[in-house]
Amino acid sequence: MLTSWLLTGALAFSAPAPIPAAQAFKLPTALRCVAHRSLTLSLRPVKGATWTGATVKVGARPFKAVDRVAAKRPVRLHRLPRGRLDLEIKAKTSDGRKAEVERRYQTCVDTRPVIAAPTGTPPTTLQQRDLVTGSVRRARNGDTVTVQYSLVTWSDGKAVDSSWDRGQPFTFPLGAGQVIPGFDQGIKGMKVGGRRQLVIPPDLAYGDEGAGDEIKPGETALFVIDLVAIDPK
Known part of the structure; x- marks a missing residue:
């Protein structure tokens, strides 16, 4: 009986408790798309132990092995799949603990999107088409969203505005x-990393007054929009 108890006790204490993911890993938020197919992984310091290494899989396939030395500094994951x-x-860790995420x-x-000059009669209702679907989370009213966009006017196919030109997303x-109603309505439901084309009729765009010298009165607006990030409400 005593031998049995000792064996049971030894087995019970042979596997240290795992380290929670939030205490082990520092990773970018999933609510921002991964730029240039590259992200940075860091292993947070662990009291009383050191990291002996890590393995990274993408889509269940081995992608990178991190050794003891590399585990001490941020690890850059390059050329991730699109x-x-x-x-x-x-x-x-050196004391036998594990962590996973x-x-x-x-x-x-x-x-940057290449937008062909539109042809034919412009639609009278908001039109949207996903060019790249994206994944993770859908944009909802109340979220703060970050986008890249380009705008072309339907009547002449002229590029009149682009966040790409300014080098900064919006x-x-x-x-x-x-923003104009069609922009608000058209981005709703997009997923992080997605690209969507919007054709916005005048009543949901710039109306009968237009905007400045670039957008004529009664103009239909053609946007291509990339959803870069979502900050939930």
């Missing part, structure tokens, strides 16, 4: 009325 990324990381990411499109609260 599209949706199901990332799995497992790590071990699974997270889904989406790469950014990373290329951030705004979705559904708060701070």
Whole structure:
């Protein structure tokens, strides 16, 4: 009986408790698309132990092995596959503890859209088409969203505005009325890393007055939009 108890006790204490993922890993938020197919992984310091290494899988396939030395500094994951990324990381410490995390990411499109000049009669209702679907989370009213966009006017196919030209994405609260109605309505439901084309009729765009010298009265607006990030409400 005593021998049995001792064996049971030894087995009970042979496997140290795992380290929670939040205490073990420092990773980018999944609510921002992965730019340039590259992200940085860091292993957080562990009291009383050191990391002996980690393994990274993407889509259940081995992607990178991190040794003891590399585990002490941020690790850059380069040339990740395009599209949706199901990332799995497992790590071990010198005292036998383990940590693991699974997270889904989406790469950014990373290329400026080329918009062909529209032809034919412009539609009279809001039209939307996903060119890249994206993944992770859908944009909802109340979220703060960050987008890249290009705008072409339907009547002459002229490029009149682009966040790509300014070298900085555009951030705004979705559904708060701070942009034209068709922009608000058309981005709703997009997923992180997605690219969507919107054709916005005048009543949901710039109306009978137009905007400045570039957008004529009664103009139909053609946008191509990339959803870069979501900051939930």
